Amino acid sequence: MTVSLVLVVVMAVLIACGVYLLLERSLTRIVLGFLLIGNGVNLLILIMGGRSGFAPIFDESIDPSDYNDPLPQALILTAIVITFAVSAFLLALIYRSWRLANADDVSDDPDDVALRKGGLAMPVEEGGSSDGDTDFPAEVTR
Amino acid sequence: MMATLVPLVVLVPLLSAALTLVLGRRARPQRIVSVLALVAVLAISVVLLIGVDSDGAVVVEAGGWAAPFGIVLVVDRLSALMLVVSSLVLLAVLIFSVGQGLADGDDETPVSIYHPTYLILTTGVMVAFIAGDLFNLYVGFEILLVSSYVLITLGGTASRVRAGVTYIIVSLLSSILFLAAIGMVYGALGTVNLAQVAERVQDLPLDV
Numbered sequence: 230m231t232v233s234l235v236l237v238v239v240m241a242v243l244i245a246c247g248v249y250l251l252l253e254r255s256l257t258r259i260v261l262g263f264l265l266i267g268n269g270v271n272l273l274i275l276i277m278g279g280r281s282g283f284a285p286i287f288d289e290s291i292d293p294s295d296y297n298d299p300l301p302q303a304l305i306l307t308a309i310v311i312t313f314a315v316s317a318f319l320l321a322l323i324y325r326s327w328r329l330a331n332a333d334d335v336s337d338d339p340d341d342v343a344l345r346k347g348g349l350a351m352p353v354e355e356g357g358s359s360d361g362d363t364d365f366p367a368e369v370t371r
Numbered sequence: 372m373m374a375t376l377v378p379l380v381v382l383v384p385l386l387s388a389a390l391t392l393v394l395g396r397r398a399r400p401q402r403i404v405s406v407l408a409l410v411a412v413l414a415i416s417v418v419l420l421i422g423v424d425s426d427g428a429v430v431v432e433a434g435g436w437a438a439p440f441g442i443v444l445v446v447d448r449l450s451a452l453m454l455v456v457s458s459l460v461l462l463a464v465l466i467f468s469v470g471q472g473l474a475d476g477d478d479e480t481p482v483s484i485y486h487p488t489y490l491i492l493t494t495g496v497m498v499a500f501i502a503g504d505l506f507n508l509y510v511g512f513e514i515l516l517v518s519s520y521v522l523i524t525l526g527g528t529a530s531r532v533r534a535g536v537t538y539i540i541v542s543l544l545s546s547i548l549f550l551a552a553i554g555m556v557y558g559a560l561g562t563v564n565l566a567q568v569a570e571r572v573q574d575l576p577l578d579v
Contacts (some may be wrong), residue, residue, distance in 0.1 A: 251544065256536065263543055270551045277558030288511065304506055308550055311513050315543065318520060322539070331531045335536050359502065 234274050238323045240276065243269030256323045256333040260316060267312040278302070373422045376415050377431045377444050380454060380497045383411050388490035402469050405486045409462040409493065416454035423451045430503065439564055443503030452499045461493050487524060488550050492518040505553050505563040512549065516542050 250262025278301035283291055285299035315323050327333050386557045387408035405520070423429060428447035434439060446454070454549075495515030502508040524535040557563055560571045 251540070259540060263547070266547050270547055270554065273551055274554035274557070277554045300563075304553070304557070304563075307506070315513075315517060315520075318517065319539070321544075322520075322524060323538065325423065325524075325527045326536065329399075329527075329532060335540070336533055338533065339541050346463070 230278050233281075234315040236272060236276050240269050243272065254334050256319075256335060259335075260319050263315060263319065264312070267316075271308055271312075274301045274305050274308070278319065312322060314360070373419065373426070373429045374431050376419055376422075377429055377446055377501060378433070380412060380415055380419070380501060381494055383415070384408050384490045384493040384497065388487040388494065391486040391490060392483075393568070401483070401486045402534060402577060403511070404519065407461070408490060409458060409465055412493065412497070413458040413462055416451065416458050419446055420448075420451040420455050423448055438503075439562065439567060443505040443564065444501045444507075444508055445565075446501055447554075450500045454497065457496050458493070461489075465489060484521070488518045488521045488525075490557055492522065493559065502565075504565055505568065509546075509549055509553055513546060516546060 243363030247262045247267075247269055250258045250265065253259060253262070278298040282295050282297040285296045285302075323333055330336065388406055391404050394401045421430070423446055428445060431444040432436070433442045437440070463490065468489075472485075477505060492515055493514070494512050495518060498511030498514060499508055500511075502511055520535065520539050523538060524531050553563060556568065559575060560568055562568060562571065
């Protein structure tokens with residue numbers, strides 16, 4: 230299977246940048262990272278389709294082996310639509326998170342923080358489940 | 372007769388989701404429609420399980436395209452059993468949530484969205500279980516996941532959003548990995564049809 234080196238390099242760069250952004254704590258960067266990885270994976274599927282060729286529209290004068298493989302393109306089309314829908318949902322979620330907490334960080338869960346500080350000796354109920362439901366912890370403001 | 376029942380497992384919850392969305396804020400008709408839809412799905416699944424157990428697996432070619440090119444829906448014993456179990460669990464959870472919502476008198480969460488989303492979640496589960504190729508499995512998973520994102524952040528209160536963000540990011544990463552794996556399987560085997568994958572994976576050279 231012969232593939233274009235440029236496509237492979239672009240795919241690697243997209244996925245590497247995407248993973249870096251996805252590891253950030255800021256939600257907007259996570260969305261950007263998700264979009265980059267999504268496009269990188271689409272390129273990966275395109276690369277897996279093999280070498281390039283003519284558009285897969287039936288024509289008697291073209292030898293069947295000269296066509297491009299249409300199936301990866303159909304898969305990519307579906308993947309693009311799904312990525313679009315998920316990123317739309319994520320943007321709405323970030324907007325909601327911003328309106329609620331005025332910060333787009335992934336905040337710590339109070340119970341997790343309590344467990345980490347007190348070690349295993351501290352009971353989980355210490356975090357306070359009754360008042361923790363209403364707002365984000367105060368230390369997320371920048 | 373069995374072949375006509377297979378798409379119904381997906382279509383009944385999907386169309387009922389549209390119907391519950393149209394019914395909007397009228398809570399009682401919504402509940403009746405969604406409970407009836409899941410009861411119907413459970414009944415169809417039981418009929419499919421009995422039929423498949425006696426007559427063997429059912430394969431439906433969606434849109435009339437033959438197996439290696441088109442999308443196939445496959446119901447064998449295992450998937451029919453999974454259909455029965457999952458529709459039973461989904462029905463029980465729905466009845467529980469309806470009862471819980473009535474008990475709480477909860478006006479905070481928008482009930483008009485809950486029932487359509489739950490039925491679309493059902494659709495995703497059913498698509499994932501009767502999928503005959505890897506990509507259809509991915510699409511079913513994605514339907515299921517997106518509606519679970521909506522369900523987990525339903526109402527959009529701070530605690531729900533905080534809990535949901537971690538779940539959503541981890542699920543996003545795993546579904547992207549799933550997609551990449553499907554791409555690589557296609558590159559290695561030249562097919563995403565599960566039956567063909569099973570045939571060709573034996574002939575794969577060891578260094579791929």
